[in-house]
Amino acid sequence: MTALDSGTATRTALRPLLQVSEVSRAYGDVTALDDVSLSIGENEFFALLGPSGCGKTTLLRSIAGFEQPDAGGILLGGEDLLAMPPHRRPVNLMFQSYALFPHMNVAKNVAYGLERERLPRAEIDRRVGEVLETVGLSAMGGRRPAQLSGGQRQRVALARAIVKRPKVLLLDEPLSALDRKVRGEMQLELKRLQHEVGITFVIVTHDQEEALSMADRIAVMAAGRLQQVADPVELYRHPRNLFVADFIGASTLVAGTAAAGTFTAGDLGPLPGTVPADLTGPAHLVLRPEWVRLTEPEHGLLRGTVRDVQFHGGGSTIAVAVAGLPTPLLVGVPGATATERGAAVGVSWNAGDAVVVQDELA
Missing domain, CATH: 2.40.50.140 (Nucleic acid-binding proteins)
Known part of the structure; x- marks a missing residue:
């Protein structure tokens, strides 16, 4: 356990799944990631937290395959993610905008990725039905995105992401478009869903309350570097430096x-x-x-x-x-x-x- 990692017994019980080792990424004179290393466990709800420009989204996109680090490595279950093209990685990225197809109904949006894999129709229908039930949208499979509320569209995007059963689900500011009340409800829903489907969630957010309420552990970032990695209680009660103390709570x-x-x-x-x-x-x-x-x-x-x-x-x-x-x-x-x-x-x-x-x- 490093000086940055002050996780509890809950953390040590988790087997490592995603390992980021000494990852760096620069854009000209701007360093987005500076020698970042961390380990995320199986079935863990992990948050990358920090202000705009701290490097959290660059790290998420590096895991997804939309950014190529200048140095370092990323392993998933012992396999080299950086050697795989994005579409071959067993991860899924849920975008901030949800990116639903407006001309397709809910069921077709959720089934899209499975259809691209040319799975049998019976299996597609079964998996779509199961995931829509999980997110509480079984009765809305025939509706189009424009007929849904913001919270319902967010659930459709989640269903589409988890129906492919990725090992890791990456979420980029998934609740930022929702109003405060709906955002609070969806925080609870995300946590429930993560426990039910048994997938590792990695969420990027600048909202400290969101991270504290949902995550098993949080990595606080600033200036491209990890400042502290800990569970929410440890992070709040024992911040490592002035930045973490000021940013959290x-x-x-x-x-x-x-x-x-x-x-x-x-x-x-x-x-x-x-x-x-x-x-x-x-x-x-x-x-x-x-x-x-x-x-x-x-x-x-x-x-x-x-x-x-x-x-x-x-x-x-x-x-x-x-x-x-x-x-x-x-x-x-x-x-x-x-x-x-x-x-x-x-x-x-x-x-x-x-x-x-x-x-x-x-």
Whole structure:
């Protein structure tokens, strides 16, 4: 297990299926992938997460065969994927646009790939019927894409991708065209479907909530390199560096210096947090809103003034202005809160919750 890979026991129980080794890809002076290595297990739901331009789509397209790496290797079940043309690879890529044929009905769209393989008609009909039932579209086989909702078209695209029974299904921003409510429903549907069909899913997304809610493990990318590979809980609670901490979830980031297991934040002095034994120099203390609690001013680690209160339905976020911090410190509380703007408060947290991270990218 590498320094980047902090998976749990669930991860170690999976047999490796897809192995990416030291893959690099450049476009002129722009490096899209820089020595990327990772291993994805059988039946794993794996997410490639990062901002636009981080290299995640280039990596996905390299696995699919639409990009040729400048260096490195990609193995699937021990076989060299890079030696195979795209149409021979046992992978399927579901595009962001779904790319359904508008003149064909649902059943014909799903059957298209099987018909290209010249399978017997009875087998095609059986497999199309099975997969339409799996995605909940058995009654819509005769409809055309224009007669379907966005969520239903997404299911058709999924059905067409999995009916060929690939070893790996690659999904490029598959939910980005859906509205928030439908996207949430389809996140649950994708996870259910992945368990039922027993196929390894690799999804590319820039939506952290989407990755956290669906993936067994997540690879966070920046500037063409892997920054951290871990399960969602590990990634959220123990980010490897400042980029991961800032990109994953809401947080207050306090700048300071780490030395000898202690974190010091300028004029605020030493603050409690878990400091890696080997971390020395510029660093940041990461405080998730739910780790911070309000106290009476005299009982807090820090004192401040409430600048804003936001109610989100299930909870509230309180922004506390603290002298010495350039941005308000965020405090999360369940449900509604009686705390008002302008109130003088204290803020505290447990040293075991807060984590100190290095500033540099991997």
